[in-house]
Amino acid sequence: KQANDVHTPVFSQMVIAQYLSRGYLPDHLVKINQQYKEKRDLMLQVLEENMPAGVQWTKPEGGLFIWLQLPSHMKSSELLYKAIDQKVAFVAGDSFFAHGEPLNAMRLNFSNASLESIKIGIAKLADVIKENMA
Secondary structure, eight states, rough: OHHHHHHOOOHHHHHHHHHHTHHHHHHHHHHHHHHHHHHHHHHHHHHHHHTTOEEEOOOOOSEEEEEEEEETTTTTTHHHHHHHHTTOOOOOOGGGGGTTTTTTEEEEEOOSSHHHHHHHHHHHHHHHHHHTTO
């Protein structure tokens, strides 16, 4: 790390050390885990309400992402720019594999979006998928 950016700023290290030594982290983890669970649960609900038959997804027990699988004939990378046109983004599944597979998968992040953005974004993504299923 030091070769890349000389060093982590000392001030930042001191702030984090104080935060940890004062015992703030456990309460923060409880709070943020509740927020992530609420967002995850909402995204799962909205996926269930909006996605067409043939689309599947995981129900993560941890982490910040849902792995969505399209029908096998679809390529998520081909849908990406159509989704971006609708102000929705995801990471195409082939980005996670050395040989570019599976082509029909995508990773959805629920951690950074508001509850309202999750509702709108998943509905828009479902519309893009429906328009391109044939």
